Amino acid sequence: MLKNLCLKTPRKKAEFIRKKLFALGILDHKRKIVSDAKNVYLPIKNSKTTEAKKFGRLTEKRTKTQKREPRSIATLLRHKLTKRELALLKSSYDSFGEVVVVEVPKGLVKKEKMIGQAFLNLHKKLRAVFKKTGPVTGDYRTRKLKRIAGTGGSETTYKEHGCTFQFDLTKVFFSPRLATERDIIARQVKPKEVVVDMFAGAGPFSILIAKKQPLVKKIYAIDLNPDAVRYLKLNSLLNKVGEKIEAISGDAPSIINKKLNGTADRVIMNLPRSPKNYLPTALKALKKKGVLHYYTFCSTEEEVRQRIGESLRGKTFRIRSIRNVKPYSPEEYCFAADIYISKK
Ligand SMILES: C[S@@+](CC[C@H](N)C(=O)[O-])C[C@H]1O[C@@H](n2cnc3c(N)ncnc32)[C@H](O)[C@@H]1O
Numbered sequence: 589m590l591k592n593l594c595l596k597t598p599r600k601k602a603e604f605i606r607k608k609l610f611a612l613g614i615l616d617h618k619r620k621i622v623s624d625a626k627n628v629y630l631p632i633k634n635s636k637t638t639e640a641k642k643f644g645r646l647t648e649k650r651t652k653t654q655k656r657e658p659r660s661i662a663t664l665l666r667h668k669l670t671k672r673e674l675a676l677l678k679s680s681y682d683s684f685g686e687v688v689v690v691e692v693p694k695g696l697v698k699k700e701k702m703i704g705q706a707f708l709n710l711h712k713k714l715r716a717v718f719k720k721t722g723p724v725t726g727d728y729r730t731r732k733l734k735r736i737a738g739t740g741g742s743e744t745t746y747k748e749h750g751c752t753f754q755f756d757l758t759k760v761f762f763s764p765r766l767a768t769e770r771d772i773i774a775r776q777v778k779p780k781e782v783v784v785d786m787f788a789g790a791g792p793f794s795i796l797i798a799k800k801q802p803l804v805k806k807i808y809a810i811d812l813n814p815d816a817v818r819y820l821k822l823n824s825l826l827n828k829v830g831e832k833i834e835a836i837s838g839d840a841p842s843i844i845n846k847k848l849n850g851t852a853d854r855v856i857m858n859l860p861r862s863p864k865n866y867l868p869t870a871l872k873a874l875k876k877k878g879v880l881h882y883y884t885f886c887s888t889e890e891e892v893r894q895r896i897g898e899s900l901r902g903k904t905f906r907i908r909s910i911r912n913v914k915p916y917s918p919e920e921y922c923f924a925a926d927i928y929i930s931k932k
Contacts, residue, residue, distance in 0.1 A: 592619050592651040593637060594629035595644050602628035605643055614640050619651040664706045669699060677703070682764055684757060686715040687744040689733060704737025716740055718757065728813040729761040729789075729861070748792065749774075751799055752826050755790040759815040762790055765914045766858075769924055770796050772911070773856065773881055776926070779803030781853040784873045786810055786840040786866065790819035791833070793856050798829035808852075810836045810843050841869040848873050856881045860922050867899050871929065880927040883913070885920045892923045904930040 597605045602623075609615040609630055619631035629649045632640040640646060662677055669677070673696060681690040688707055692700045704717035716738030724731045733742055742757040748767050755762055774796040777783065781804050785794045788809035798807055811817050817837040824830040836843055852873045857863055860883040870880055886892045889910050896907060908926045916922050 590619075590651065590653075591648045592616065592631045593634065593640075593646050594622070594631050594649040594651065595640050596627050596629055596647050597644050599623070599626060599628055602630070606630055609640065609643065612636075612639065614643075618654050620654050622649055622651055661703065661706050661710060664710055665702070668702060669696075673699065681707075684744045684746040684762070684764065686713060687718065687742070687757065688714060689718050689720060689757065690736075692719045692736070700736045704735075708737050714738065716742075718742060724761065728816070729859075730758060730813075733758050749796055749799075751792075751795050751823075753790055753792060753795070753819075753823050754826065755819040755823075756815065760790045760813060760819055761816070762792065763914075766792070769911070769913045771800075772924075773797070774800040776879070777801040777804055777854065780805050782851050782875075783807045783854045783856065784810070784844065784848055784852040784870075785856045785858075786844070786870060786873075787857065787859040788820055788835070789813075789816045789858075791823045791835070793858060794820070794833050795823055795827050795829055798824075798832040799827060802832075804832055807833045808836060808843075808848055809833050810838065810840045812837075812839055840866065844869045844873045850875055852878055854879045854881070858883050860885050860916075864895075864899055871903070871931070874929055874931065876931050878929055879908075880929055882925045882927055884923055884925075885916045886923050887919055887921070889923065892925055896925060896927065900927070900929075904932070 606615065614632055614636040616631040616633045622629045631651050637646060662674055676693045676695045678691045681688050692703060696703065700719060707717045708714050717736050718733040719736050721732045721734050744757060745752060745754045749771055770793050773793060777797050783797060783804060785807060788794050788811045791809055794807045794809040797804060809820055814837055817835050820835045824833045824835065849872050853875060855870045855873050857866060857870050859866065863882055863884050884892060884895060892910050906928045908928055911924045913922045913924050
């Protein structure tokens, strides 16, 4: 530890003086601030001692070097990867609590362990880093992952808008990029409403709604994937909303036809891959008047309007809003539309 000239200041004044010294370029931010019961010792740049004396008495103190954390993976790897490799690095990744999921481009596969380790070094609370090994596929909309650093499996606990979700990243669909969208929907739900979440997954829409609108009457949360329903039930309990949510395992159209015809004030259709196939059943689930939250992959807002117009031809409806939720492919985005429906 080095001895450093520090400005001795009473604890009460320390924050005010620190800000002043910082603003005037007097504070040596490469050294750590030290303190005792009464005083704080602010490290001073050697070249600024005259200016510093105006604020109080200078004294010598042992101070540690301030370790400045690198702010990005690229910074951390700048001496380990070539310029070409650095250009390939993806800056975005999905964070799920103690686990992150990254994309490793083909040209970086040989460096994937190093990249994974860099994430662990940058984010000290991370347990594991997984890479995507394929696209989201199948009816359950899941994807395969491979652990490239850290320990343990792909089950994680993730927090969003004050709710806790537990799930296995390889067994159920879950996208943190939909967090804002879920909040937008939950804020629209009114007391006494009945909601049908047709493609509920591990429950992020249903659970946030139940939390944000505790006066909701009932939420029927359906999913075809038994693992999703298992986590949905667990997450309802974790978030203490089990009484409001009925988790149902199975095919949404069959379940709606069997027991949910004309029951819903609001239907969430979060299956953007094929909304058209499910629209007739979603309409069946609605009461005479209701709201449909429709998701689709399209290139433009105009295309979304056109698609909805064609699918709902002959029906009385009004599109209240359309949102571009997230990119899906180089040419397409996931769009959300809030549609107000009146049935004859
Ligand atoms: C895009 S994910 C959305 C999950 C969830 N809403 C979320 O935001 O995380 C679509 C979900 O629909 C489910 N699914 C697909 N076809 C279904 C069907 N016919 N009936 C019910 N659920 C279905 C899948 O298992 C998957 O969990």
